[in-house]
Amino acid sequence: MTGLAIAAQGLRKSYGDKTVLDGVDLSVPEGTVFALLGPNGAGKTTAVKILSTLVRAGRGSGPIRIGGHDLAADPQAVRAAIGVTGQFSAVDGLITGEENMLLMADLHHLPKAEGRRVAADLLARFDLTEAAKKPVSTYSGGMKRRLDIAMTLVGNPRIIFLDEPTTGLDPRSRHGMWQIIRDLVTGGVTVFLTTQYLDEADELADRIAVLHNGVIAAEGTAEELKRLVPGGHVRLRFTDPAAYRSAADALPEGARDDESLTLLVPSDGSQRALRSVLDRLDAAGVEAESLTVHTPDLDDVFFALTGAPAVPHQSAPSAPPTAPAVAAGSAEEAAR
Structure with a gap:
């Protein structure tokens, strides 16, 4: 102590x-x-x-x-x-x-x-x-x-x-x-x-x-x-259709939007995860026009863990993510 x-x-x-x-x-x-x-x-x-x-x-x-x-x-x-x-x-x-x-x-x-x-x-x-x-x-x-x-x-x-x-x-x-x-x-x-x-x-x-x-x-x-809550992703946007297709092949787990030439690659937002995405793009010889990292906020965490909106009267998502079993760091057993 x-x-x-x-x-x-x-x-x-x-x-x-x-x-x-x-x-x-x-x-x-x-x-x-x-x-x-x-x-x-x-x-x-x-x-x-x-x-x-x-x-x-x-x-x-x-x-x-x-x-x-x-x-x-x-x-x-x-x-x-x-x-x-x-x-x-x-x-x-x-x-x-x-x-x-x-x-x-x-x-x-x-x-x-x-x-x-x-x-x-x-x-x-x-x-x-x-x-x-x-x-x-x-x-x-x-x-x-x-x-x-x-x-x-x-x-x-x-x-x-x-x-x-x-x-x-x-x-x-x-x-x-x-x-x-x-x-x-x-x-x-x-x-x-x-x-x-x-x-x-x-x-x-x-x-x-x-x-x-x-x-x-x-x-x-x-x-x-x-990082406990699923839903984080890296958003990659391309202007060259050929580069977009090559990136989609290199990152098959990414959700494709062929109309906007955008890939959403699942990520926990960590530096290691981002570096992995960039390394795979480099290996494919392609470069994204823009890259943004999206991570869940504490409202998402609160909802996932408690099943209640974070702020009174705030509307909840229609399909909340599943609460993780244990927390990061010195986490206790998850709420039963």
């Missing part, structure tokens, strides 16, 4: 007859962003609540260490090492942003002068100085989320749990939140992120795990996960 900010083995949780987490293993290196994806009800928030000491792990769970501390034996030390921002803003709208910050400083037992200094520094860092004296009820959604995270940082946590932090934000505010997360990680903070936005995980996460039916269906980098 050396070098791991979060290490959980066999995480379990049930509510009555409903099993929410069924033996989930999580390993998050220090100073990285780890994204936990899953459809509504998959157990993402439950996992965050257990890891952040808000809910007890279920019977049969293995050891859990957060920031080097045993969660069961020393939950207070875990609380001192972490910060948590939930799906919904926890700020008090009846008081000002500055008063929210000072209240959090008091909760962390900071001396009055230090609390004011920390509050002022964080308000400036999150571009909230001008709004500091205004009631939070007048803030935009993005400003409230920035204040949420600023309040989380008052205790200088080295691990932050962000449970769907950009839910309900407009695109500009979402991108602003992404930059905040990048800056936190640059400063050495570990971020455990849950989200339903696949582009968010793709943009931010060093590693991604997909939670489905209480287990980790797949885990890896974004690129590793994308």
Whole structure:
């Protein structure tokens, strides 16, 4: 567990007859962003609540260490090492942003002068100085989320749990939140992120795990996960019919479009696969007019692994690809 900010083995949780987490293993290196994806009800928030000491792990769970501390034996030390921002803003709208910050400083037992200094520094860092004296009820959604995270940082946590932090934000505010997360990680903070936005995980996460039916269906980098799903291909377009026919002979697995003189050659998008295609074209003495590589995105991965659209109300493909049995890298057994 050396070098791991979060290490959980066999995480379990049930509510009555409903099993929410069924033996989930999580390993998050220090100073990285780890994204936990899953459809509504998959157990993402439950996992965050257990890891952040808000809910007890279920019977049969293995050891859990957060920031080097045993969660069961020393939950207070875990609380001192972490910060948590939930799906919904926890700020008090009846008081000002500055008063929210000072209240959090008091909760962390900071001396009055230090609390004011920390509050002022964080308000400036999150571009909230001008709004500091205004009631939070007048803030935009993005400003409230920035204040949420600023309040989380008052205790200088080295691990932050962000449970769907950009839910309900407009695109500009979402991108602003992404930059905040990048800056936190640059400063050495570990971020455990849950989200339903696949582009968010793709943009931010060093590693991604997909939670489905209480287990980790797949885990890896974004690129590793994308290579799990069939459908990737190299598109070769020709202007010379003779070159097109020679290429089709050299690449018989390619799907032909004789009208547009185009070949679609199955590929996982890796450099090795692309080099193989180019070597075979060279051996045939032909050159494509244009070449483009198409790989599945995380939406395709999410659908293949969970059988549900990645974004609520998004229409699903009529024939989803079959979910792979195991994931890349340190993948867990696929969702049953």
